[in-house]
Amino acid sequence: MSKTIAILAPGAMGSAVARRLNEHGARVLTCLKGRSEATLKRAADAGMVGAEDEAIAEADIILSIVPPGEAVALAERLAALIVRREKKPILVDCNAVNVDTVQRIEEIIGSAQAPFVDAGIIGFPPQPGGKGPAFYMSGEFASEVAVLKDFGLEVRIVEGPVGAASVLKMSYAGIVKGLAGIGSAMVIAATKAGAADALRDELALSQPAILARLEVALPDMIPKAYRWVAEMREISGFLGLDHPASQIYEGFARWFEHLAADATGEAVDAELMKAFAASIAQKKT
Numbered sequence: 001m002s003k004t005i006a007i008l009a010p011g012a013m014g015s016a017v018a019r020r021l022n023e024h025g026a027r028v029l030t031c032l033k034g035r036s037e038a039t040l041k042r043a044a045d046a047g048m049v050g051a052e053d054e055a056i057a058e059a060d061i062i063l064s065i066v067p068p069g070e071a072v073a074l075a076e077r078l079a080a081l082i083v084r085r086e087k088k089p090i091l092v093d094c095n096a097v098n099v100d101t102v103q104r105i106e107e108i109i110g111s112a113q114a115p116f117v118d119a120g121i122i123g124f125p126p127q128p129g130g131k132g133p134a135f136y137m138s139g140e141f142a143s144e145v146a147v148l149k150d151f152g153l154e155v156r157i158v159e160g161p162v163g164a165a166s167v168l169k170m171s172y173a174g175i176v177k178g179l180a181g182i183g184s185a186m187v188i189a190a191t192k193a194g195a196a197d198a199l200r201d202e203l204a205l206s207q208p209a210i211l212a213r214l215e216v217a218l219p220d221m222i223p224k225a226y227r228w229v230a231e232m233r234e235i236s237g238f239l240g241l242d243h244p245a246s247q248i249y250e251g252f253a254r255w256f257e258h259l260a261a262d263a264t265g266e267a268v269d270a271e272l273m274k275a276f277a278a279s280i281a282q283k284k285t
Contacts, residue, residue, distance in 0.1 A: 003060050003151065005021055006030065007063045010046070011066070016125030016127070016132075021153070023152060030043055057078075061148070064092065064094060067227055090145055092145055093116070096169055117139050118137065134155075135153055138161065138166075142158075170234065180217045187199070188269050188273065200276065215281060229257050229260065
């Protein structure tokens with residue numbers, strides 16, 4: 001069985017997913033126009049084939065894997081390509097967007113008379129020899145992309161219409177990344193106040209699971225913070241402007257904006273997070 005799958009774009013997740021699909025016999029296309037040398041190399045290493053828009057539109061399945069703020073614009077671009085074609089690809093939106101956003105994307109793709117699937121990715125990019133993330137999918141056509149299981153992806157169908165998978169993604173990310181936001185804010189505040197060691201030692205005694213998570217999460221989030229800004233705002237929108245907790249996630253968006261700016265600037269707070277994580281590892285030895 002052969003499938004042509006287009007992935008837009010070849011970022012860290014997209015290229016890793018492409019490698020997994022390629023290893024299982026799929027032909028994977030992407031758009032490489034205007035991409036950096038690092039992205040071109042990443043795509044080549046993953047076995048992705050650079051293609052023109054017309055070839056992208058001829059794929060059997062198109063996976064949209066971009067930062068949340070780019071999801072609607074990409075859907076509009078793809079709809080303009082697909083509308084002219086007799087054979088329509090299945091468009092799968094895999095982005096961390098809220099229900100209103102994914103329903104808007106469904107309308108855009110529906111205007112091109114193409115089938116649409118709502119998806120949420122939970123987990124890290126697949127690594128060689130590893131299982132990889134779960135792709136939760138919902139909507140009328142979700143069962144039609146379950147074929148991706150045959151190409152090495154972990155596909156899980158969520159019963160319900162378009163939006164059900166995004167609800168799961170928003171809820172899960174709100175918990176996991178919300179904890180990362182709280183942890184990083186408090187670690188930095190404690191460190192600046194001279195209480196880093198005391199905080200670490202108390203967490204080791206009373207909250208060892210949280211401390212173990214911080215050891216991994218603090219350094220891991222530094223290069224990702226910029227991508228989480230729009231996601232936090234999507235979660236805020238998912239809760240709704242009138243929800244009392246909505247502003248919590250707007251606050252996280254502002255916090256991740258700060259961490260992203262810090263990471264590309266003087267990296268003061270980034271170094272504090274790395275030092276706290278390193279101290280956890282040192283304490284264990």
